[in-house]
Amino acid sequence: MLFDTYFAIQSFPDILKGVPMTLLIAVVAMLLGLINGLVLTLCRIYKVPVLKELVVVYISFIRGTPLLVQIYVIYYSLPLLFTILSREMGWDLSANNIPPLAYALTAFTINTTAYMAETIRAAFRSVEAGQMEAAYSVGLTTVQSLRRIIIPQAMVVALPNLANMFLGLIKGTSLAYSIMVVEILAQAKLAAADGYRYLEAYVDAAIIYWILCLFFERLFSYLEKRVKQFKGEITPV
Amino acid sequence: MNNIFDAGYIFQALPIIAAVLPGTLFILTASLLFGSLLGLLLTIVKLKAQPLFSAMAGVYISFMRGTPTLVQLFLVYYGLPKLLELAGININDWDKVIFAVITFSLHTAAFLAEVMRSAYLAVDRGQREAAYSVGMGGVQAFTRIILPQAFVIALPNLGNTVIAFLKETSLAFTIGVVDIMGQTQLLSTRGYGVRQLEVFIAVSLLYWAICLMIEKSISLLENHYKKGYREIAG
Numbered sequence: 001m002l003f004d005t006y007f008a009i010q011s012f013p014d015i016l017k018g019v020p021m022t023l024l025i026a027v028v029a030m031l032l033g034l035i036n037g038l039v040l041t042l043c044r045i046y047k048v049p050v051l052k053e054l055v056v057v058y059i060s061f062i063r064g065t066p067l068l069v070q071i072y073v074i075y076y077s078l079p080l081l082f083t084i085l086s087r088e089m090g091w092d093l094s095a096n097n098i099p100p101l102a103y104a105l106t107a108f109t110i111n112t113t114a115y116m117a118e119t120i121r122a123a124f125r126s127v128e129a130g131q132m133e134a135a136y137s138v139g140l141t142t143v144q145s146l147r148r149i150i151i152p153q154a155m156v157v158a159l160p161n162l163a164n165m166f167l168g169l170i171k172g173t174s175l176a177y178s179i180m181v182v183e184i185l186a187q188a189k190l191a192a193a194d195g196y197r198y199l200e201a202y203v204d205a206a207i208i209y210w211i212l213c214l215f216f217e218r219l220f221s222y223l224e225k226r227v228k229q230f231k232g233e234i235t236p237v
Numbered sequence: 238m239n240n241i242f243d244a245g246y247i248f249q250a251l252p253i254i255a256a257v258l259p260g261t262l263f264i265l266t267a268s269l270l271f272g273s274l275l276g277l278l279l280t281i282v283k284l285k286a287q288p289l290f291s292a293m294a295g296v297y298i299s300f301m302r303g304t305p306t307l308v309q310l311f312l313v314y315y316g317l318p319k320l321l322e323l324a325g326i327n328i329n330d331w332d333k334v335i336f337a338v339i340t341f342s343l344h345t346a347a348f349l350a351e352v353m354r355s356a357y358l359a360v361d362r363g364q365r366e367a368a369y370s371v372g373m374g375g376v377q378a379f380t381r382i383i384l385p386q387a388f389v390i391a392l393p394n395l396g397n398t399v400i401a402f403l404k405e406t407s408l409a410f411t412i413g414v415v416d417i418m419g420q421t422q423l424l425s426t427r428g429y430g431v432r433q434l435e436v437f438i439a440v441s442l443l444y445w446a447i448c449l450m451i452e453k454s455i456s457l458l459e460n461h462y463k464k465g466y467r468e469i470a471g
Contacts (some may be wrong), residue, residue, distance in 0.1 A: 002319050002320075007300060016364070022347070025303070058447070061420065061441075061445055064445040064449060064450070064452075065404065065441040065444045065445050065448070066404035066407035066444055068407050068408065068418070069407060069418070069421075069437055069444060072425075072433075072437045073434065073437045073441060074435060075430070076433045076434035077434050080241055080242060080434060083241060084241070137383075167302075167303075171303075171304065171305040171306070174305035174307045174308060175305075176309065177432055178411075187355065197310065198315040199312070199315040199316050202308055202311045202315060202316075203312065203316075204311070205308050206300075206304045206308045208302060209304045209305055210303040210304050213303035213304070214303060
């Protein structure tokens with residue numbers, strides 16, 4: 001049989017079970033990446049010596065190598081790190097106890113941090129320096145002006161990029177199957193192996209990813225409209 | 238420390254991995270070539286064709302951008318033989334590289350189509366009108382006025398697409414293609430569980446170097462083509 005529609009429909013719910021894992025990885029990586037990315041960007045903006053140069057190399061390396069390679073590097077280096085720590089510090093850490101999810105979260109966070117730092121930096125640069133001066137002149141502190149004046153404006157600029165990054169992450173999580181994390185693609189592989197029907201299972205997976213992406217695309221474009229209120233047009237809309 | 242991580246091994250592994258670099262570069266250039274032809278077609282259909290065809294192109298682009306490349310690779314790898322079997326063509330003995338090139342061409346076409354479309358639309362309408370007003374025909378106006386400007390606008394995005402795509406070629410090993418990632422996998426399993434980190438660090442250095450080279454050439458191109466462009470206060 002060319003395409004077993006019945007099998008495709010029947011295994012759809014099984015493959016759907018991978019969605020929470022996919023979203024978990026994407027959301028955690030996104031949030032941790034946002035915090036780390038902000039720290040890296042502040043290092044660059046405030047020109048912290050040494051750290052500033054390290055950040056540049058880090059971003060270039062992460063953006064210049066495939067995510068898959070990064071996943072493998074983490075997968076093979078974390079156990080090493082644990083072994084060294086156990087030996088040097090006398091800690092009782094066993095590399096065998098690291099769950100696959102921990103590798104995945106580490107790798108995806110490290111990856112997202114670099115892209116996030118670039119996005120945040122571009123967004124900050126798009127806000128005029130005069131905005132900060134104006135905020136100071138009405139008596140706001142640095143933290144206040146960042147929070148109330150700069151970040152809302154930077155957010156408008158950053159949001160389309162954040163949306164792209166999140167969609168990229170959802171698709172990127174499909175690589176986690178290579179280190180035995182059971183997300184959508186791994187579920188599809190399991191289902192396929194059941195009846196040796198690979199095409200049907202992958203069609204299911206493709207549909208699920210597509211729907212997820214379309215959903216988040218909508219969500220982000222709604223958010224974009226909401227945050228636009230912070231952006232004054234030349235003529236009031 | 239020395240027995241669990243051997244930095245010297247990275248440099249032993251590098252030449253072995255770099256030996257299959259032509260494979261990666263072949264996949265890269267062949268897919269970009271076919272991808273840009275198909276992308277051009279998609280752009281024309283999306284901008285000029287009947288609403289039905291234009292909507293179909295839109296769905297195609299949405300699918301390609303909304304699903305992981307890895308899934309697309311599996312779809313082509315498992316789906317294409319079945320599809321062609323219907324037509325009585327047996328492709329089971331095809332080289333796996335062909336499946337990779339087909340998938341990546343279909344994939345990059347969608348991304349390149351978006352780059353081309355946005356660059357085309359970014360050229361000011363008045364440019365075409367001005368070209369007509371000095372007596373140029375439609376084709377002349379396009380090749381001499383619109384295309385050069387659109388190309389300059391497209392360059393940064395084009396560079397990003399090529400770099401993103403180079404990194405995606407690393408997925409081809411999942412169907413058994415021996416590109417630099419495939420070679421790395423072979424090398425890593427050959428070591429019986431040791432020196433795996435070193436091998437992957439070696440391949441990451443290789444990818445990084447190629448990316449930096451592509452980045453550099455794009456920025457050289459950008460500077461070269463900027464000469465025809467004047468700022469408002471130029």
